[in-house]
Amino acid sequence: MTTDYEQLRQKAQDEVNEELASVKDPFERRAAAEEIRDQAYMELSALKEERKALIASAALYEYTPQLHERFGIKRLQMKRLAMDVLRGLKGRENWIKPPEWPADRAKAARRARIPHPDNVVEQAEKIAARYEYAEALRDTAVTHLEAAHEAVRLAGGRVKIPALERPDFDAIREEARDEVMRQFAKLIVGPEELLRTAAEAVDRAEEDAADLLVERDAAMNSLSFYTTARGVYYSAGISRQGMAAAQRRALKLPRDAKLPPRAEQPAAARAAGVKFIEDAAKELPQIAAAYEAAEARRAAAIEIRDEAVRVLHAAPYAWSRARLAEAIGRDHKVVDRAVAPAETS
Template sequence: MTTDYAKLRERAAQEVTSELAKVKDPFLRRAAAEEVRDQAHMDLSSLKEERKRLIAAAALYEFRPNLHDEFGIGRVHLRRLAMLHLRGLDARDDWITPPPWPADRVKAARAAGVPHPENVVEEAAKVAARYEYAEARRAAAVAHLEAAQEAVRTAGGRVKVDPLERPDFDTIRETARKEIVEEFATLAAGPEERLRRAADAVDQAEEEAAALLPERDAALSTLAFYTTARGVYLSAGLSRQGMARVLERALHLPRGSKLPVRADQPAAARGAGVRFVPDAAKELPRLATAYEAAQARRSAAIEVRDSAVLVLHAAPYGWSRTQLADAIDRDPKVVARVVAPEENS
């Protein structure tokens, strides 16, 4: 059974919060948080290489769709680890997108001398769960350390910040969309290769956006709750309603809830464990720009991918829904929405 990594990380964070809540003295609590952070860091260091080795072996010898979910990582990350092991321990990991899978993963792995441990998927999942647990504990401890510093800085009111940069998000999105459109417009390749490359582009954009979103939301929450900044949504590429959704989640409120009045927000945010991001005023425009660009690339790549799906599903290729789903490493329902939209209407 696949580990629910979201729940595992949540449990690890809650454990750290409970442990530190017992320490009332702020200086002792800071020391305790540092101890948790350092122990988690040592745990991560001891698990890092074994995790990479086992996940790579599992990906090469026993690959299946959504295997990455069993290790709590993304599709591109899974392929990156596998390709690193195929190319040797000294291989550079500076790819924008990792090289494509070899035609025969098992043959390539054997040729590269990659070991195939017994029960490798199960063993890799066990190590991955321990790794993610330690990483979540470290992140929680770091957040508590930052919260201690924030509590001092924001005591009695809000931190003053200069007016925020307001990027031109329409232009940013259009530029990012054109990057994908132009890349595939000049690609001299058949529909199968176009499908593979478009699927890779979707995966890459999704993982970029997923990595950026928590940082963007943390910076936005800091500015909205702890500083004098106004019109924060304009620097985040959001509407007022979109920003309200982010702030509701930060305060653990149900969707559509009324936010506390501005004067009560710093205390409410501290009570909800919202961390303070020291450079939020500089970081938010940068993070939001990168996030919106990634989302625009994803949308454009999905259009290219879906067009290739339609071509390969039709004559003379006649690929089945299952073949197409395997090719893009997605659930067959994704393919069904493209080739038979009437079934989902």
């Protein structure tokens, strides 16, 4: 049975919250939170290399498109861990360019003398669960430390800030899309290499967008709950309804629930653990612009990838849907959606 990482993180969060809830003195509470954080850091340090080695072995010897879910990470992150181990690197800072995912992963792993333990997927999942739990303990403890500072700064009210910048998101999306199209227009490669390159571009843009979305919503919620800023959604590049949905998620409210009155929002946000981000006014427009650009790059790369899928599925290549799904590292449904229009036209 696959580990429920969301439930695991929630359990760790509840453990820290329960332990610190009984500590009323702010100085003692800070010391207790620091102790939890430091213990979690030690656990993470102890597990880091073993987790990396086991995940890399599993990814290289027993890869499937959904394997990353067993370890609570993203697909591209799993590939990067595997390539770090395969090439004997310590991290992406050593890459001149991202290394290619080998066509025969097991052969490459054997050549690099990477061990293949019995039940490696199960072993990797167990240590990944311990790692995620320790990480959640650390992050929750850090949130309590930040909350102490934030409570003093805000003193129950809103921080006054100047008007926010409002980027031209239409122009940002158009430029990002054009950039991808220009890059691929310069490639003089066959459809197989085009498919691999486009699939990697989709993965990179998707991961970038996912990370930026978390940062964007955190900055947006900080501004909307804790500052005098108005029309925050304009600077986030979303609608008023989209921001309200993000606010409800942050406050842990049902989807159809009404938001608290503006005067009560700072207290409600603190109670829900929403972080105050000091430089959010400066960061939000930049993060939102980067997010929209990543989404536009992803959409453009998907168009190119899906066209390459259709070319390789048709004669004279006649690749099967299973082979195409393996080539792009996605579920067969993605391939089905790409080839179905061509087959029914």
